[in-house]
Structure formats: structure tokens, C-alpha cells
Amino acid sequence: MDLHHELLEIIEKADSICIFGHCLPDGDCYGSQIGLRELIRLNYPKKKVYAVGTGIPALFEMLGSMDQVDDQTVANSLAILVDVSCLRRVEDPRVFTAKEAIKFDHHCIALDTEPFDGLSWVDEDRIAACEILIDFALGNGWKFNKTIANALFLGMATDSGRFRFHGTTAHTLELQQLMQEYGAEPQKLYDIVYAEDDTTRAYKEWMRQSAKVDGKVTYLVVSRRQYEERGLPYEKASEYVNALADLNDSKMFALFCEDEYGYYRVELRSNHGYPVQPVAKMFRGGGHRYAAGAELRHDGPNYLDVIYQLNQVEPDE
Template sequence: MATFQELLETIKKESTITIWGHAIPDGDCYGSQIGLREILRANFPNKKVYAIGSGIPALFSRLSPMDSVDEETIASSLAILVDVSCLRRVEDKRVFLAKKFAKFDHHDPNKRGEDFPYPDFCVDPRKIACAELIENFAFFNHLKLTKLAAEALYTGIFTDSGCFRFYGTNQGTFQAVRRLAKEGIDPLSIRAILERESENVKRFKAFLRSKVQKTKDVTYVIIGPKDYLSFGLSFEEAGSFVNAIESVESPNIYCLFVEDGKGEYRGELRSNKGYPVQPTATHFHGGGQIFASGTSTYSEEECRKVVEELTRVKKLPL
């Protein structure tokens, strides 16, 4: 693993840099991409730096849209992955065209096919968000932050920490936010955009809460296409609402399993009470962070096996 200084030296050597995130980007993925892009543009104005992917369109007018880049540019670039463990999980598969690779991430590497066989990477699972890691990188290397960079990184930290509620939010998280606040960020306007919800989404969340099942101290919901399509939601959208069931029954661990219409279930596992879900996720074709991970299963019965394994998870000591 590279140090912050070594990663900076790698970046300094390249004239073109592309920044990539995972499929179905969330606030941390998008915020990390835009934040790192703006840091590098501000400190190295002669470099060409691009953030590639679908981002979060609702934030484009408030923060920034993503960039359109041709394959020739990608082929000449250093590709930096953020908030994603390996190349195969990157949203835009053109990433494989890049000449060199680096990575910032806060996910524990999944040992099943998620190797990153390149020396220029920094992974710290102790960080609540990849955006926090990137802020630390900038702070350590005395890099200038613009207001846009700071607001993008704040967005990443705010969303991945669940509004600073999730287990793993700590003193370092607030120290990073304190430094970002010095750049004049406007958290309220960002939060207002992030919290906008359609009536369909509100009704879908209520539906999920009504479907909660419980096994010991694990709560879970299993739904199929008819459930989410009736609310006008896609498979990808439906799977993002796991936190809607967080407060039901006050569980140690809560899970949402969504079937894609072809027999595969996307599982989202969460714990806000210190119970590590990542080892179980790895066992069921997935991975992620210690307290927030995903699975891929192929039957409702297998989803229940995930739940059964989670009932045996022990709380980590503080």
C-alpha cells in the first residue's frame, strides 16, 4: 500500500488523470470523484483531470456534472479509482483502457476476485467514507481546497455516515468536516437536495417498514419486482432504501434483499450497533465495509441463510 506522499508523487508524474467510481454511485462515490478532481485541478492547473461515470444528477446544478471523455484520453491517463475495491466493479468499463491505475478506498478488500494488483493504492476501512480519506490525503500533503472540492467531500462524508449517525463515525470524521467547513461550505443547501423525496419513494419506504421480519436481533425484508415496480422504482433504486427499515424493532443488524426478476437477489446488510456484517457478505458473493456490505444470492432460501449467519455475529469491542 502506498503512503499519501507516494500517491501524490505518482499523480505529479501524469499529465492526464481520470477518476472512476462504482456502479449505482452514491453520495460518497460522487463526492469523492468531484472532490478529488477539483483538488487536483486547483493544485495542478496544467493537468487534465476528469471525473467519469453517471454521478448523482440531482446534485449536478448544485455541485458539478460529470465529464465526457473519449477513449484516446482514457488510454493516456492515470485512472484513479475511488470508493470502489477493484476494476471489475467500476461503473464505466472503459477504465480498462487506462495505462496506469491508482486507488483510494475505505472498503475491506473482498478476497474473492477483487484484487487490485497495482502498487499505488491507499485503503483505510477505519474511515466512514472514501471522501474522508481523500480529505486526509489533501490535508497531509498541504493541498489547496476550493469551496467546490470541500462541498463535494462533505457530501460524501455526510451521506456515507448516515448524517453522522452510523457506527464508525468518530473524532477523525468531525476533524475532517471541521477543516472542510473552513472553505465556506453550505451544508444545509446540500442536505435539502439529498432529502428530497417523491411521494412514490415515501410510500415505498412505508411499504418496506410494513414488511419487516425478525430473526433474533436481525431484521430483514425480502421483495421482488412486483413490489418495487408497483411504486415506479427500478431494481437499482429499490436496493438503495435499506436504511428505511433501520428503526423498525431496533435491530443489531438490518437487511434488505431485492430480487432482480431473473432470480438473483441483491442484499444490503447494515449495522449501526457495532456488529460486523462484512465477513458474512464475503461468504455470500459480496463484500463492502465492516458495518455496511452487500451480497448476491440466488434464492429466497439463500437470503434466509444470510440472515441466519448474521444472527451469530458478535459485536466488536470498542
């Protein structure tokens, strides 16, 4: 039996399923969780299936909210990890107590990615985990509805920067079109996901004005004081790396943001085919080939070491 059918068989055998994603959930994580939950509910109405974690509250009204489940439910469930590489990176640590775990993911395996024993469909060449889930559902002959189409469209749209980033393929665009045929509403999603309040707009503008250039890299180091006095929480301030895209004709861009412990969250990107993921791996991180994250601690290397390594990176092809 091939991988696809083995995964399907495990899902078909489970009466209760909890779907887990990563910390600081993004559109692909939340879209994968909701999309898969609704796919299973629609195609197997007798199964109990839950999406566990914080999700993206601004989208709950349109796509559905996350589920509150008790410990017993998790312990009696099949865990399905989506958009996350190992159990340790899952937002809700109760995932460790689940009966069995499988996953659908598109993250590169990093040095500190823990081994995952369950059956996995991992494809690092996919722009989004949602793309893998759509192919899985199509292969199963599963029915879709508008909510499913919206949720899975969301994941592909956000991880690909609205179908622009390196790694967006002809297949991605086929699935984008198919989701629209099933009822996805791009404009309605974008109005919510990309709505910016004045605080955020001002912060991103400050980011662009404060960015520095070193060789092939545009970067910005943000201290806790700098985002707090601009009214942003760490979770937001540290994720807006794309505000630095396409400045100064740089090949790569990087955001270093201080957390409450004085560590720095590092986000590395390239829209020009420069693989940044190997650099992330050198600094306690991982992610995708052209979009990766890392962490810097007090006693270790600092941001200049990361910039130095980025400047050694050569483009693919």
C-alpha cells in the first residue's frame, strides 16, 4: 500500500481526531487545521474531529473557531499534525499524550527537528501545507464545500505572499483556481488577513525607514523597547519581516526581534532564490528553503554572525 492510502486508512480507522498546528499560528497553520477538520466532518459525519490551538481569531466568524478539548479527548484521539515538523513544535503540548500521530507538512528537516515516528507526508517543495492537503483530499475523492475551499485557499495565499513568492508553482495556481471554483472568496479573506490598523502601518513604515543594508542583505534589529513604545506585542512585532521585502534591491532580508527573555527571534527571507534555510539551521532554527526562522541567545552568536553567513549564500541554479 502506498503512503497516501496508508494515511487514509489511519484516518478512516480513527473515531476521534485532534488536529494540531505550530506555535504563533499563521494562515497556513490555521487554514490547514480548519480545512482538514471540515473535510473530515463533511466526508465522515460520524467522526469526532477537533482543531486544537489558538488559530487566527479574526477569521473565526468567516471560517470557524478552534475547539476546546479536554485531556481525555486528546489521549483517546489520533493526532494529525499539519504545517509543523515535530511534536515539540506543536502549540499544545498535550499532543504528546495522543494515541497515535501522523503529519502533513512542508517544512525542511532541521538539525534540531526531533524524529517523528508516525506516518508523514512531507514535501519541502510545496509552498504551503494546505497544498498537500488539497492533493490528499482530491486523491481520496473527498467532497469540498465553501468553508473548506476558503480555509485551504487561505493557507496557500498567505504562505506564498498571495501567489508571488519563490516556490509558487503551476500546480499551486491550479489548486488556487480549483479552490475558487469550490467557492473560495479571495477578496473577503484578504480584507480580513491584510487589514492593518494605524499602529501596525506605522510600525511597518518605521521598520522600512530603519532598515540597514549589509552586502546582499537588508535587515533590522528591533529591541523590546522599540516595539513596545510603538504599541505592538512581541507576537506581532516579530512577524512582520515581509515589511522589509524588496528594499534596496537586496537579495535577502532579515528581521531580528528581541523577546521578553532578551533572546532574538530571527526571520530570514529571500524572494530571489537565495536559500536562507541552511543559515537558519546554523542558529537553532529551520523552516523553508527561502523562508526560515532561527533564535539567538545572550551567550551565543549575535545578529552580525547571521548577516555574515547570509552574505556567503549563493543563489540556486
